[in-house]
Amino acid sequence: MNIPNIKIYNTLARRKEDFVPRDKGHVGIYVCGPTVYGYVHVGNARPFVFFAVFARYLRHIGYEVKLVENITDVDDKIIERANKEGVDSDEIATEYSDAYIEDTCALGLGRPNVEPRATEHMEDIINFCKELVEAGYAYETGGSVYYRVREFLEYGKLSGQKTDQMKHCELAREGEAKESPLDFAIWKAAKPGEPNWESPWGPGRPGWHIECTAMSLRYLGAKFDIHGGGRDLVFPHHENEIAQAEAVTGTAFARYWMHNGMITRKDEKMSKSLGNIFLLREFMKKYDPRVLILFFLGSHYRSPLEFSERNLDEAAGMLERFRNCFWKAESVLQELAAAERARAESVVSEDGPGGALVAATEKAQVQFHAEMCDDVNTAGALAAAFVLVRAINEYAETAPVTNEIDSQLLRDARDRLAELLEILGVKFSPEEYTQTGMEQELLELLEKREQARKAGDYAAADAARDQLAEAGYEVRDTPQGPKLVKKS
RNA sequence: GGCGACGUGGCCGAGUGGCUAGGCAGAGGUCUGCAAAACCUCGUACAGCGGUUCGAUUCCGCUCGUCGCCUCCA
Numbered sequence: 326m327n328i329p330n331i332k333i334y335n336t337l338a339r340r341k342e343d344f345v346p347r348d349k350g351h352v353g354i355y356v357c358g359p360t361v362y363g364y365v366h367v368g369n370a371r372p373f374v375f376f377a378v379f380a381r382y383l384r385h386i387g388y389e390v391k392l393v394e395n396i397t398d399v400d401d402k403i404i405e406r407a408n409k410e411g412v413d414s415d416e417i418a419t420e421y422s423d424a425y426i427e428d429t430c431a432l433g434l435g436r437p438n439v440e441p442r443a444t445e446h447m448e449d450i451i452n453f454c455k456e457l458v459e460a461g462y463a464y465e466t467g468g469s470v471y472y473r474v475r476e477f478l479e480y481g482k483l484s485g486q487k488t489d490q491m492k493h494c495e496l497a498r499e500g501e502a503k504e505s506p507l508d509f510a511i512w513k514a515a516k517p518g519e520p521n522w523e524s525p526w527g528p529g530r531p532g533w534h535i536e537c538t539a540m541s542l543r544y545l546g547a548k549f550d551i552h553g554g555g556r557d558l559v560f561p562h563h564e565n566e567i568a569q570a571e572a573v574t575g576t577a578f579a580r581y582w583m584h585n586g587m588i589t590r591k592d593e594k595m596s597k598s599l600g601n602i603f604l605l606r607e608f609m610k611k612y613d614p615r616v617l618i619l620f621f622l623g624s625h626y627r628s629p630l631e632f633s634e635r636n637l638d639e640a641a642g643m644l645e646r647f648r649n650c651f652w653k654a655e656s657v658l659q660e661l662a663a664a665e666r667a668r669a670e671s672v673v674s675e676d677g678p679g680g681a682l683v684a685a686t687e688k689a690q691v692q693f694h695a696e697m698c699d700d701v702n703t704a705g706a707l708a709a710a711f712v713l714v715r716a717i718n719e720y721a722e723t724a725p726v727t728n729e730i731d732s733q734l735l736r737d738a739r740d741r742l743a744e745l746l747e748i749l750g751v752k753f754s755p756e757e758y759t760q761t762g763m764e765q766e767l768l769e770l771l772e773k774r775e776q777a778r779k780a781g782d783y784a785a786a787d788a789a790r791d792q793l794a795e796a797g798y799e800v801r802d803t804p805q806g807p808k809l810v811k812k813s
Numbered sequence: 814g815g816c817g818a819c820g821u822g823g824c825c826g827a828g829u830g831g832c833u834a835g836g837c838a839g840a841g842g843u844c845u846g847c848a849a850a851a852c853c854u855c856g857u858a859c860a861g862c863g864g865u866u867c868g869a870u871u872c873c874g875c876u877c878g879u880c881g882c883c884u885c886c887a
Contacts, residue, residue, distance in 0.1 A: 339817090357887070369887050402885070481816095484882075490815045491883055533885085555887030560816090562886090586818085587881065596886050623836075624826060629819080629880065639825060639837050646836075649850060692834095696827085704827050708835035715852085722844095722852055783846055790848080801850055810850085 328387045331698040333551070334627060336559060336582040337483055341700055344581065346550050352388045353545035354380065355579065357537060357554035357562065358440070360397040361421035362406045365428055366602035367617070367632055368555070368588040368595040374618055375585050375626045375701075376553055377434040378750050382697050385748050393544045394437040395537060396422050398444050399530050404519055414520050418444070428605045432614045434750045439544050443536035446543065447522045450531045453539045453573065454512050454524070462572040466502045468514030468527045474507040477568040483582060484560035509565055511535045534565040541579070542570060552579030556586055556627075557594070586629040595632060603632060613813070615751045616640045622703035622749055643707070645813050647746060650714045652758035652810055654739040657721045659759075660805040661732045678724045679734050685716030686738045693745050703749065710749075713742045725804070760809055767796060767809060774800065775807050 328350070332341045346352050356376045359369050373394070380392045398418040407414035422442070430436070443450070454470050457463035463472050474480050474488065481487055488507055510532035515521030521528035541549065547570070554563065563582065570578035587594040590601045608617060620640035624630050689712045696705030717738050724730040746752065756762065774789035790800050798809045 359887070360885090365887090372887050400885095485816050486883060487815070553887095556818090556881065557886055560882060561884090585887070587887080589880080592880065594881070594886085598884095598886060627818085628826090631825085633825095635837090636825065642837055643835095653851070702827070704836095705834075708827065711835055718851055719853095778846075781846080787847075799849060802845070802848085803850085804844085808850095 329694060329698055331386075332700050333581050333583060334700045335580075336584050339485075342581070344550075346388070347548055347580065350387070350389060352380075352383050352390045352551065353549040354390065354392050354551040354553060355537070355541040355545055355549065356392070356394045356437070356552075357558055358394040358396050359425055360400045360402055360533075361418050361425055362400070362402040363421060363597065364604045364606055365425050366595060366597070366604050367608055368602065370429070370432070370605050370617065371588055371621055371626075371630075372553060372555055372585050373429050374432060374434065374621050374750070377432075377437075378618070378622065378703065378748075379701055380437075381434075381748050381750060382701070386694075391439070391545065392437040393439040393441065393541065395540050396425065396440055396442045397533070397536055398422055398442045399520055399536075400443075400533060408518075415444075424606070428609070431606075431609050432618065432750075433752065434618075441540045441544065443531060443540070446536065446540050447531075449539040449543050450535055451512075451522070451524050453535060453542075453569070454531075456573045457511065457569065460572060462569075463511055464504065465512075465526045468529060469502070469510055470512035470526055471503050471508040472511050472565065472568060473504065474509070474568065475505060477572055479571070480568050481564065483564050483567055486560055486564070509534065509561065511569065534562055535569060537562070538566045538569040538578075541566075542574070547574040548577045549579055551581045551583055553583040553585070556584040557596075559584055583626075585626045588632050589629050590632050592631065594629075612637065612641065613644060615644050618750050619643045619707070622707060624704055625700075625702060627700075641813070643711075644751070646711070646714060647742075647751070648753060648758055648813065650717055650742065651739065651753055652808075653721045654717055654735055655755075655758050656760070656803060656805065656808055657725060657730070658732055658735060658739075659761075660725075661730060677729050678720050679729060679731055682716050682720040682724075682734055682738050686713060686741050689713035689716070690741060690745070697748075706745070706749065710742060710745050713738065713745070717742060757811060763809060767793065767798060771800065771807055771809055 331344045333344045334340065335342045354376060356372055359365050376392060376394070380390045383390045403417050404414045407417045410417070454463065457472065458465065458470060461473070462476050463470050491507070511534070512524060512526060512529050513532055514526070515528040515530060519530065521530055541552065552563065567578050589595060590603070593599060593601060595602055616637060620637055621630070623640060623643065689709045692709035692712065693706045696702040696709060699705070717735070720735060720738070743753065770789050770793055774786045774793070777783070777785035777789060793800055793809065797812050799812050801808045801810055
């Protein structure tokens with residue numbers, strides 16, 4: 326098994342690095358998932374989609390991948406929301422984590438291997454806090470436990486922040502129980518009515534950050550390969566995770582840090598606090614999930630990406646172009662089969678259309694992999710797929726005319742394209758591009774139109790076409806006769 | 814104030830020290846009753862100003878502009 330070398334932009338190093346897994350042939354990835362106090366929005370979906378696609382690619386090239394994506398189900402925001410609605414906080418957590426699973430399932434990318442929840446790992450979390458206290462990296466005060474930031478000399482190495490220049494240094498609040506304003510809570514003493522767990526410091530709940538450290542180490546171990554999430558998590562979330570983990574393990578936490586850029590609206594980050602979010606479930610009501618995938622994959626994962634109607638339409642256009650290509654290939658293949666013109670032996674002359682198709686297929690695959698291996702350049706990979714689309718269309722268009730068509734060649738190229746797209750999480754089902762299995766009356770209507778056309782009765786022909794359009798089908802006249810294709 | 818990213822043709826969006834990204838839209842053509850789909854041809858773009866270089870959109874510096882983080886946030 327020969328796994329190609331891939332490069333990853335590592336936030337920690339601030340440059341692209343060759344990826345070397347900790348365990349040969351295996352990749353462990355931890356991605357920060359949502360805190361469940363509301364429905365996930367399009368911005369939340371980006372890392373979910375990106376890392377799902379990345380994992381698919383890694384598997385495709387031969388790695389065994391363990392993708393861990395947490396669900397934070399205990400947190401201030403959840404409590405806040407529960408109080409506002411007058412319900413129990415775990416009701417909120419359950420409602421929205423169920424919704425999260427449901428919404429992301431609809432993307433058709435499967436699930437991560439493990440989706441750990443904070444509430445199911447309290448023992449790990451408490452033990453982790455204990456170790457931090459014992460090691461002198463954390464201290465208890467008033468039932469809460471804080472991380473002693475000054476104790477961790479490398480604090481700031483991920484985000485490039487210098488502790489003495491941080492804004493909130495200037496904003497130290499009065500009466501704070503912390504030793505330093507930089508310190509952050511790893512365990513919060515329970516207030517009345519809040520969810521709580523027993524701990525050596527009394528009833529309480531975990532602070533933000535600690536659950537990810539505890540769970541990532543639990544499932545992937547120290548020095549695991551890749552830790553991912555949105556750019557906005559670099560500081561303080563990931564910085565703090567590093568501080569916690571490395572203080573206890575005494576060794577590197579994650580070795581590669583990958584951060585996706587923000588989804589924006591009118592150039593502003595899509596975020597709950599700005600109130601400009603677009604819910605994933607709302608999106609799904611309007612668009613095919615693959616449109617979202619192509620929308621994301623059309624730009625590099627580290628770039629910000631504007632969520633606009635125009636950009637979405639463009640992604641929808643890509644989907645349509647892929648589908649048309651499958652449709653075209655399929656209808657030519659069907660004709661060949663029906664006419665028994667398919668030949669068993671290949672007639673590929675290097676300067677003929679077949680040779681060009683074979684060359685283009687090869688080239689597209691090479692380009693696709695080169696792009697994916699270069700910091701997961703999905704936009705470039707898509708461009709490679711489009712090169713193949715053009716080659717297939719061209720072949721399907723011209724080869725039958727010159728009578729040099731080889732159905733096996735066409736089928737191969739089509740299958741290669743399908744394979745590349747499937748790696749990217751974009752799959753097509755035959756119903757989307759074949760005429761088989763269509764209702765008889767539709768086909769009769771199509772035939773009726775054809776008769777009318779031949780008779781020169783274009784008014785009747787167009788009426789039949791309109792009827793078909795109403796039924797959701799588009800008529801396409803091809804050299805092989807009229808065809809029906811489902812409207813997208 | 815500190816840290817960081819970005820500014821590519823009408824739009825979106827890759828990329829590179831000299832060699833075609835790609836998609837959408839647009840113009841012309843092929844096919845076609847029309848339409849749709851597809852194919853062919855067409856745009857000499859890289860914020861501005863300097864510098865390095867035989868040569869820079871690509872490297873360096875400065876300026877302008879936009880954005881993110883430093884507080885909850887994917």
